[in-house]
Amino acid sequence: xxxxxxxxxxxxxxxxxxxxxxxxxxxxxxxxxxxxxxxxxxxxxxxxxxxxxxxxxxxxxxxxxxxxxxxxxxxxxxxxxxxxxxxxxxxxxxxxxxxxxxxxxxxxxxxxxxxxxxxxxxxxxxxxxxxxxxxxxxxxxxxxxxxxxxxxxxxxxxxxxxxxxxxxxxxxxxxxxxxxxxxxxxxxxxxxxxxxxxxxxxxxxxxxxxxxxxxxxxxxxxxxxxxxxxxxxxxxxxxxxxxxxxxxxxxxxxxxxxxxxxxxxxxxxxxxxxxxxxxxxxxxxxxxxxxxxxxxxx
Amino acid sequence: xxxxxxxxxxxxxxxxxxxxxxxxxxxxxxxxxxxxxxxxxxxxxxxxxxxxxxxxxxxxxxxxxxxxxxxxxxxxxxxxxxxxxxxxxxxxxxxxxxxxxxxxxxxxxxxxxxxxxxxxxxxxxxxxxxxxxxxxxxxxxxxxxxxxxxxxxxxxxxxxxxxxxxxxxxxxxxxxxxxxxxxxxxxxxxxxxxxxxxxxxxxxxxxxxxxxxxxxxxxxxxxxxxxxxxxxxxxxxxxxxxxxxxxxxxxxxxxxxxxx
Numbered sequence: 001x002x003x004x005x006x007x008x009x010x011x012x013x014x015x016x017x018x019x020x021x022x023x024x025x026x027x028x029x030x031x032x033x034x035x036x037x038x039x040x041x042x043x044x045x046x047x048x049x050x051x052x053x054x055x056x057x058x059x060x061x062x063x064x065x066x067x068x069x070x071x072x073x074x075x076x077x078x079x080x081x082x083x084x085x086x087x088x089x090x091x092x093x094x095x096x097x098x099x100x101x102x103x104x105x106x107x108x109x110x111x112x113x114x115x116x117x118x119x120x121x122x123x124x125x126x127x128x129x130x131x132x133x134x135x136x137x138x139x140x141x142x143x144x145x146x147x148x149x150x151x152x153x154x155x156x157x158x159x160x161x162x163x164x165x166x167x168x169x170x171x172x173x174x175x176x177x178x179x180x181x182x183x184x185x186x187x188x189x190x191x192x193x194x195x196x197x198x199x200x201x202x203x204x205x206x207x208x209x210x211x212x213x214x215x216x217x218x219x220x221x222x223x224x225x226x227x228x229x230x231x232x233x234x235x236x237x238x239x240x241x242x243x244x245x246x247x248x249x250x251x252x253x254x255x256x257x258x259x260x261x262x263x264x265x266x267x268x269x270x271x272x273x274x275x276x277x278x279x280x281x282x283x284x285x286x287x288x289x290x291x292x293x294x295x296x297x298x
Numbered sequence: 299x300x301x302x303x304x305x306x307x308x309x310x311x312x313x314x315x316x317x318x319x320x321x322x323x324x325x326x327x328x329x330x331x332x333x334x335x336x337x338x339x340x341x342x343x344x345x346x347x348x349x350x351x352x353x354x355x356x357x358x359x360x361x362x363x364x365x366x367x368x369x370x371x372x373x374x375x376x377x378x379x380x381x382x383x384x385x386x387x388x389x390x391x392x393x394x395x396x397x398x399x400x401x402x403x404x405x406x407x408x409x410x411x412x413x414x415x416x417x418x419x420x421x422x423x424x425x426x427x428x429x430x431x432x433x434x435x436x437x438x439x440x441x442x443x444x445x446x447x448x449x450x451x452x453x454x455x456x457x458x459x460x461x462x463x464x465x466x467x468x469x470x471x472x473x474x475x476x477x478x479x480x481x482x483x484x485x486x487x488x489x490x491x492x493x494x495x496x497x498x499x500x501x502x503x504x505x506x507x508x509x510x511x512x513x514x515x516x517x518x519x520x521x522x523x524x525x526x527x528x529x530x531x532x533x534x535x536x537x538x539x540x541x542x543x544x545x546x547x548x549x550x551x552x553x554x555x556x557x558x
Contacts, residue, residue, distance in 0.1 A: 079465045104467025114459045117557040118480045127476065128466040159557060179466055 032057045032182055032215050033078065036089035039240075040073050040082065047073040048084075049240035055215060057182065062218045062230035064272065066280040070241030071219045075187050078217065079108040093182075107179040111188045113172035115160040121147075121171050122156045128179035143178060149208065150174040166197040173205070177212060186218045190225070199257065202228055206255060223272050224260055227251075233268075235275045238283035245275040344526045356531040362516065363535050369512035370505065371539055373429055374497040377436020381497070382490060384437060385444030393452045393478060394470050403449075410442040418504050427508040432501050439500045440493040447489025451482025484558055487551040494543040502536055513539075 031054035038051040047070040055061050065071055076082040077090070080102030084090065090097055092105065107128070115124045125146070126139040147153050150170045160168055169189060176184060189205075190198045202225060209216060220226050226233045227249055235245040251264060259265055329349050335341070336348040343351070356363060388406065392399045418435060425431035455478050463473050505514025513536045520528035 076461075079461075081461050081464060103464055106465065108462065108465040110458055110462055112458060114456065114462050116459075116477070116480065127463070130476070131463065131466045131468045131472055161557065 029056050030094050031055055031091075032059075032093060033217070034089070034091040035078075036091075038074070038077065038088045038090065039085045040070070040077065040088075041085055046240035048077075048242070050242045051236075052243055053234055053246075055183070055217060057215055058213060059231050060209060060216045060218065060229060061232045061234060062220060062226035063234045063236060064220055064223055064226045064276065065236030065241065065244075066238050066276060066283050067221060068283065069236045069239050069279070071236060072187060074236075074241065075108070075185050075217075075219060078102065078183075079106055079185055080104075105181055106183045106185055107176045107181040108185045109172055109176040109187060109189055111191055113160075113168045115168055115171055117160055120157050120159055121152060121163070124160065124171055125174045125178050127175060139178075143174070146174060146178070149211075150177075151204070166193055166201065169193060169201065173208075177208070177214075182215055184214050184216045186216060188219050188221070191220070198225070203255075203257065205229065206253070210254070223269055223276065227265060227268055227272065228255060228260060233272060235272055235279075238279040244279055245272070247271060344524070347527045347530055351527055352530045352534060355527045356534060359528065359531060363513075363531060366511055366513045366516045366532065367535050367539055369429075369509075370498065370501050370514065370536065371543075373432035373501040373505075373512065374436055374539075374543070376429075377433040377501065378440050378493060378497040380433060381437035381440025382444045382493070384441040385446075385489075386448050386486070388441070388445045389448035389452055389482075390474065392449060393474055406442060406445060409438075414439040414500060415503050418507050422504070422508045428510060432504050432509070432512075435504045436497045436500050439496050443493045443496065444486070444489045448482055448486045451485035452478045454485065455481045483555050487547075487555060491544060491547050491551065494547050495540050498536060498540045498543065 033053075033055040035051055035053050038048055039046070040048045051070075051074060053061070063071055063074070073082065077084050077099050080099050083099045090099060090102075092102060116127070119127075122140055122143045125143045126136065129139040129142075130136060144156055147156050150173065152167065152170060152174065155163065155167065160171070163171070169192075173186075173189060176186070190201050193201060206229060218226075218229060230249050233245075233247045233249060234243055235247070236242070237244040247268065249268060251259060251262075251268075332346070333349045336346050341347075388402060392402055414435060417438065418431075421431050421434050421438075425434055452474075459477055460473055463477055468476070501512065502514035502517070505512040506518045507514075509515040513532045516532045517529050520526070520532065
């Protein structure tokens with residue numbers, strides 16, 4: 001309990017700085033999550049090799065990279081689903097830990113919404129609280145209060161098959177938010193949405209993030225999305241995945257839709273695109289690159 | 299018949315009024331043809347009695363047939379419930395303790411690699427010719443089908459959904475209850491539906507080999523007395539009982555699995 005209270009205080013401190021227009025996180029703060037020499041091999045394939053990053057409390061960090069660069073492997077490790085290879089260093093809330101110790105400590109949102117078809121919107125959203133053993137009635141009431149904020153007012157008792165793709169994704173996000181953890185991992189949450197819905201969802205996510213004050217690690221393959229959302233963009237190299245480029249996004253918040261056409265944005269975008277292009281060519285030219293690449297071998 | 303995972307019968311039959319009309323029409327035509335053939339060719343009762351004669355016989359012997367049907371249905375339902383519970387329990391054990399899969403699955407398959415009826419002499423010897431032997435036989439037949447379909451259902455769950463619940467800190471039991479069980483329901487229901495008919499069949503066959511009552515016993519006695527109208531009467535009643543049991547489970551299935 002002790003360390004959680006402490007990090008809660010850190011989180012509040014971080015959000016105070018974030019809410020002022022100063023370009024987010026203060027490096028003086030100890031990072032919430034730290035990865036060093038993080039590696040993962042699956043048989044002959046090295047998915048991640050020597051990945052390094054530190055995420056400060058309250059920060060919004062986006063990760064971009066060519067397909068098959070080990071982004072999902074990285075996320076599975078941070079979510080506690082997969083152990084990194086020996087020699088990797090993983091620190092959470094200032095303590096070194098095994099990946100599996102992160103199970104139940106990080107709120108994780110996979111690419112697909114994975115809503116349960118036999119549960120209503122409300123009951124899907126409260127699954128994490130149910131698993132924590134919280135009383136169902138209170139959880140439901142809390143979820144019902146949150147519906148409008150997630151654009152789901154009046155849809156609480158609908159079933160997933162009655163919703164559009166964008167709404168289903170918002171239910172999945174709401175489920176992730178209801179699992180109250182300092183660190184949120186979002187794995188291409190808007191990947192399956194059409195361009196228009198996607199930009200709406202991005203602005204909406206920034207708004208929700210501002211209010212809820214969480215730390216977010218966000219995977220995407222969309223450079224615009226990475227720059228528009230993040231305080232910092234990490235570009236991953238082609239497989240084996242390591243950090244190719246780390247870029248601070250010094251753009252003012254709150255961010256509006258027209259930001260993407262500003263010269264500052266375009267300038268940053270050029271840098272990121274160049275780095276990605278280089279890596280994409282590498283993985284394209286690499287022997288065996290024509291074989292379908294998957295982030296995580298099943 | 300011996301319950302291979304019934305993938306082809308996942309969806310419960312959903313009757314709309316048109317298919318219902320056609321079904322009734324088909325049955326009526328079939329009965330008329332039967333009646334016409336039996337009467338037109340003056341077929342003897344041991345070849346094929348007329349439907350009207352069978353129905354008349356059922357009415358006059360309704361007391362015997364009702365008692366017998368009560369016997370058989372009790373055996374089938376009790377055996378069915380025991381078998382279903384055993385089948386689901388085995389699948390749950392294998393899912394919660396994966397080590398047991400390598401032992402339980404081959405053993406269950408070996409026991410069921412011969413038709414269950416082959417065990418009936420032994421079961422009658424061990425449990426006597428009263429109802430308990432029928433419970434055991436029915437349970438044996440039902441448990442395997444339900445076990446296989448439930449296990450297939452548990453295994454069908456999306457790996458990513460399991461990972462999601464694990465990331466929320468869920469253990470095996472929570473995953474089983476909140477994810478695997480609901481995911482498995484459609485396949486379980488298919489197994490349970492197929493098992494209704496099997497349970498009546500196995501109860502009747504076992505009765506024919508030794509019993510104090512029941513439809514199988516009535517059929518056997520009627521054959522000894524060369525009363526073939528009575529044989530058909532018992533078959534009609536058994537068929538009606540089977541259909542009712544099947545329909546009841548199908549109805550429950552449609553009510554419970556609303557999201558399909």
